[in-house]
Amino acid sequence: MSKIVMKTPLVEMDGDEMTRIIWQQIKDIVIQPFVDLKTEYFDLSLVNRDLTDDQVTVDSANRTRELGVAVKCATITPNAQRMEEYSLKKMWKSPNGTIRAILDGTVFRAPILVDGITPFVSSWKKPITIARHAYGDIYRDAEMTVSGPSTAELIVTYPNGQTQIKKIHEFSGPGIILGMHNTDESIGAFARSCFRFALDVAQDLWFATKDTISKTYDHRFKDIFQEIYNKEFQTLFEKAGISYFYTLIDDVVARVMRSEGGFVWACKNYDGDVMSDMLASACGSLAMMTSVLVSPDGKYEYEAAHGTVTRHYYRHLKGEATSTNPIATLFAWTGALRKRAQLDSLPDLEDFANRVEKASIDTIGSGMITKDLDALLDHPNKMTVNTSEFLKNIASRL
Ligand code: NAP
Ligand code: MG
Numbered sequence: 001m002s003k004i005v006m007k008t009p010l011v012e013m014d015g016d017e018m019t020r021i022i023w024q025q026i027k028d029i030v031i032q033p034f035v036d037l038k039t040e041y042f043d044l045s046l047v048n049r050d051l052t053d054d055q056v057t058v059d060s061a062n063r064t065r066e067l068g069v070a071v072k073c074a075t076i077t078p079n080a081q082r083m084e085e086y087s088l089k090k091m092w093k094s095p096n097g098t099i100r101a102i103l104d105g106t107v108f109r110a111p112i113l114v115d116g117i118t119p120f121v122s123s124w125k126k127p128i129t130i131a132r133h134a135y136g137d138i139y140r141d142a143e144m145t146v147s148g149p150s151t152a153e154l155i156v157t158y159p160n161g162q163t164q165i166k167k168i169h170e171f172s173g174p175g176i177i178l179g180m181h182n183t184d185e186s187i188g189a190f191a192r193s194c195f196r197f198a199l200d201v202a203q204d205l206w207f208a209t210k211d212t213i214s215k216t217y218d219h220r221f222k223d224i225f226q227e228i229y230n231k232e233f234q235t236l237f238e239k240a241g242i243s244y245f246y247t248l249i250d251d252v253v254a255r256v257m258r259s260e261g262g263f264v265w266a267c268k269n270y271d272g273d274v275m276s277d278m279l280a281s282a283c284g285s286l287a288m289m290t291s292v293l294v295s296p297d298g299k300y301e302y303e304a305a306h307g308t309v310t311r312h313y314y315r316h317l318k319g320e321a322t323s324t325n326p327i328a329t330l331f332a333w334t335g336a337l338r339k340r341a342q343l344d345s346l347p348d349l350e351d352f353a354n355r356v357e358k359a360s361i362d363t364i365g366s367g368m369i370t371k372d373l374d375a376l377l378d379h380p381n382k383m384t385v386n387t388s389e390f391l392k393n394i395a396s397r398l
Contacts, residue, residue, distance in 0.1 A: 003034060003035055003036040004034060004035045004036065004346075004348045004349050004352055005036050005346070005348075005349075006035065006036060006037065006038040006340065006344070006346065006349060007038075007340075007344040007346065008038070008067060008068070008069075008340060008343070008344055009038040009039050009040045009067065010038070010039045010040070010067070010069055010070065010071055010336050010337070010340055011039070011040055011042065011060055011063050011064045011067050011069065011070035011071070011301075012039035012040065012041045012042065012070070012071055013042050013044045013060050013070055013071065013072035013073060013075075013095075013301075014041065014042070014043050014044060014045060014073050015044055015045060015072065015073030015074050015075040015076075015308065016044075016045050016046055016073070016074065016075050016076045016308045017074075017076065017308035017309065017310055017313035018308055018309035018310070018312040018313040018316060018322065018324050019073050019074040019304070019306075019307075019308045019309060019329055020045065020073060020308070021313070021316060021387075022324060022326045022329050022387060023073045023329065025326065025387060025388055025391055026326060026329060026330050026333055026391065029388065029391040029392055029394075029395050030330065030333075030356060030391055030394055030395050030398075031333060031337075031356075033395065034352060034398060035337070035349065035352060039071075040063060040067070042056055042057075042059060042060035042063070043056060044056060044057055044060060044072070044073070044075050044095055045075070046075070046076045046078065046082065046086050046088070046092075047086065049075075049092050049095070050086065050088050050089055050090075050092065053089070053090075054090075054092045054093070054095075054098070057092075057095045057098045057099065058098065058102065060099070061098065061099040061102035061103060062102065064099070064102075064103060064299055064301055065102065065103065065295075065299055068298070068299050068300065068339075068340075068343060069299070069300050069301075069302075069336050069339045069340045069343065070299075070300070070301040070302070070336065071301075071302050071303070071332050071333055071335075071336035072095075072099070072301055072302065072303040072332065073303070073329065074303065074304055074306060074307050074308045074309075074329075075095045075096070075308065076307075076308055077093075077094040077095070077096075078091050078092055079091070096303075099293065099301060100134055100293060103293060103295040103299055103301065104186075104189050104295055104296060105134070105193060105293040105294055105295040105296075105299070105301070106131050106132070106133065106134060106189075106190050106193035106194060106197075106293070106294055106296075107131070107132050107134055107272075107291060107292070107293050108129050108130070108131050108197055108264070108291070108292050108293075108294060109129065109130050109132070109276050109279070109280075109289055109290065109291045109305055110127045110128070110129040110130070110289070110290055111127050111128075111279060111280065111283035111284075111288055111289050111290075112127070112288045112289070112290060112327060112328070112331060112361075113126070113127050113283070114288070114361050114364045114365060114377075115361075115365055116364070116365060116377045116378050116379050117283075117284050117288070117364075117373065117376045117377050117378075118378065119282050119283045119284070120281075120282045120283075121257060121282050123257070123258060123259065123260055123261075124259070124260060124261045124282075124283075125260040125261055125262070126260060126261035126262030127261055127262070127283075128256065128259075128261045128262070128263060128265055128279060129197075129201070129203070129263070129264045129265065130264075130265050130267055130272055130275055130276045130279055131190075131193070131194045131197065131264055131265065131266045131267065131272070132267050132269065132271075132272025132273065132276060133186075133187070133190045133266075133267065133268050133269045133272060134190075134269065135182065135183075135186040135190070135269065136180065136181055136182035136183070136186060136269060137180050137182060137268060137269040137270055138178070138180055138269070138270055139269055139270075140180065140181065141178050141179060141180040141181075142178070142179045142180075143176070143177070143178045143179075144176070144177050144178075145174070145175075145176055146171050146174055146175045146176065146177060147174055148171070148173060148174055149171055149172055149173065150171045151167065151169075151170055151171070152167070152168040152169050152170075152171060152177050153165055153166065153167050153168060154166045154167075154168055154179065182217075182220075182221075184220070184224060187220065187221055187224045187225075188224055188228060188296075189295075189296040190266070190296075191224055191225045191228045191229075191266075192228060192232070192296040193294045193295065193296050194207070194225075194264065194266040195228065195229065195232070195233040195237075195244070196294065196296075196298060197264060197294050198237075198242060198244075198264045199233070199236055199237070199240055199242070201264065202240055202241075202242060203242060203262060203263050203264050204242050204243050204244070204245060204262075204263040204264070205242070205243075205244050205245070205263070205264045205266060206245050206246075206247070206252060206255075206256075206263055206264070206265045206266065207221075207222075207225055207244070207245070207246050207265075207266040208246065208247050208248055208249040208251065208252035208266075208267075208271075209221045209222055209248075209249060209268060210248065210249050210250075211248070212248060218268075221268065222246060225244075225246065225266075226246070229244050249271060252265070276305075280305065284373075284376045285325070285372050285373065285376060286305055286306040286328075287304075287306055287324075287325035287327060287328055287370070287372050287373075288325070288327055288328060288373075289304070289305035289306070289328055290302070290304065290305065290328055290331045290332065290335065291303050291304065291305040291328075291332075292332075292335060300335075300336070300339050302331075302332040302333070302335040302336040302339075303329075303332045304328030304329045304331075304332050305328060306328060309324050312324045321386040321387075321388070322386060322387060323370045323371035323372075323384055323385065323386050323387060323390075324370060324372075324387050325370040325371075325372050325373065325387075325390075326370075326387055326390065326391055327360055327364075327370075330356065330360060330391075330394075331357065331360070333356075334353040334354075334356045334357050335353075337349055337350075337352065337353040338350050338353035338354070341353065352398075355398055356394065356398065359394045359395075359397035359398055360394050362397055363390065363393045363394050363397065364377065366393075367379040367380075367381050367382045367383055368383050368385055368389075368390065368393050369382060369383070369384060369385070369390070370384065370385070370386075370387065370390055371384050
């Protein structure tokens with residue numbers, strides 16, 4: 001059998017711990033027997049990030065800007081304990097944060113739905129994708145406690161010395177204040193990523209803020225989305241038969257709960273943080289959640305939503321075969337291969353990506369699962385297997 005040929009290489013970002021082990025297994029068992037895999041390899045393991053002073057992360061993101069599509073393994077974000085465990089030179093920043101800053105992207109997360117694993121929200125039949133704005137608001141705020149009676153004001157100073165002043169509150173006793181910001185540029189980039197992604201997946205886009213209360217701040221988000229939609233996307237949306245829908249955040253939450261899914265839900269930074277955790281738990285497992293970073297100029301970085309599954313890795317190091325779920329990491333690979341196939345017009349490769357996803361869902365549907373799915377899957381004869389047996393079953397269906 002001849003292997004499927006690729007044109008442009010993927011940017012391959014390898015990672016840490018259990019997911020690094022699974023990464024290799026996915027390539028060996030599912031992909032390379034069928035595809036003449038072309039990648040440019042970057043080792044983002046913590047050891048190599050430390051060795052290269054984190055230059056490898058920057059290089060991999062810059063190469064993604066050039067080649068257009070990357071697939072990333074989960075990586076350790078160092079903390080004090082990791083500093084010691086890996087004898088690090090420095091507490092390197094989160095690779096995802098670095099990559100996101102270079103690609104200026106928006107993160108889209110969607111659950112993988114399988115028959116037999118019923119979401120806790122019984123009306124949901126199709127996946128809901130959450131798009132989280134990854135810049136500003138309370139994540140870049142300035143906060144203060146106020147110790148007693150005082151006047152709190154917002155002051156903006158322009159380079160020419162001109163100022164804008166607005167009173168926040170006249171305090172009669174102790175209290176707290178917070179200042180936060182966003183930029184037209186970042187909101188615009190977020191909006192374009194969302195519109196483009198909705199077109200890509202041919203699904204409606206929903207967006208919500210609290211503009212009735214926040215008449216300047218949240219209203220700016222609403223206006224920027226609407227302006228960009230009218231100018232750049234309305235015609236494309238109409239042609240694709242999809243729609244853009246704006247409402248209030250409380251209204252959207254009620255509608256999401258009653259919906260059957262199958263749309264993209266754009267969220268401000270905090271809403272996206274909270275709502276993606278709700279979506280993941282309502283759908284069962286973090287191991288069944290995909291994630292893709294899309295830049296406003298159409299560069300893509302695919303990954304799993306979960307981390308490096310440390311506890312399983314320590315068991316692996318003791319020689320145990322673990323039953324870690326490889327689905328989200330495998331779908332990062334299929335997502336990247338499908339996007340590459342579409343950009344390079346390679347129907348065989350696109351078909352392969354689709355078949356791997358179907359084979360994965362069929363394997364779970366047959367009752368063969370990893371341990372994390374045991375409590376979630378409703379099936380008369382379930383069989384829990386280890387990761388490599390699970391991947392071999394998927395490959396056997398290709
Ligand atoms: P985690 O790796 O997602 O794991 C948390 C727990 O969720 C695991 O202990 C496991 O539960 C379960 N789990 C997650 N993925 C699973 C899978 N594929 N199959 C089966 N069970 C799975 O999160 P964490 O333990 O908080 O973080 C570990 C490391 O990952 C940290 O160093 C963190 O910095 C990093 N991290 C990286 C990313 C990223 O690169 N995108 C994201 C998050 C965290 P049981 O142990 O109960 O089986
Ligand atoms: Mg959260």
